[in-house]
Amino acid sequence: MAKKTAVLAVNPVNGSGLFQYLESFYENNVPFTVFAVADTKEITTNSGIELVADKVIADLKGIEDEYEALVFACGDAMPMFNENADKKYNRDLMEVISVFGKKKKFIIGHCVGGLLFDLAGIAAGKKLALHPFVKSAVNTAVATDEDYVVDGNFFTAKNENSLNKLIDKVVDVLK
DSSP states (O other): OEEEOEEEEESSHHHHHHHHHHHHHHHHTTOEEEEEEESSEEEEBBTOOOOEEEEEGGGGGTOGGSSSEEEEEEHHHHHHHHHHHHHHHHHHHHHHHHHHHHHOOOOEEEETHHHHHHHHOOOOEEEEOOOTTGGOOOSSSSSEEESSSEEETTEESSSSTTTHHHHHHHHHHHO
């Protein structure tokens, strides 16, 4: 049976990355719920397309056991995270990532996803693919220049352009 997946979409989200995940999950019957990392379900892509997520990140707190995988769909994550680190939705984001990691669930992301996994304290010693601009900020994980990396339950891609090289591996473990 396919693994139920929580997809976290920041605001603004990178539509290219998000839609690669969602289309692949839909086509392969992987059940998913999209959680907006925001105060409301209304988010946009970096190119301005308006979207309505299924729920907000606060709705995922306390029900993490209902999901077997977590996907972090990047966007303008680090600048927006940096500007809004004190917001409840970003604190909820970090708590949810931590819970999923501590429970050894599948952790999937691209671009700065690996950095957030590192900051949440769940990626120590894990080899991760991340955007070159954030590699130096990683503390306990092993940042690589590879297009994608699978290290145990961690699946990461350098950016949305290399996500297509990882997505089949993600789908294989989720379906």
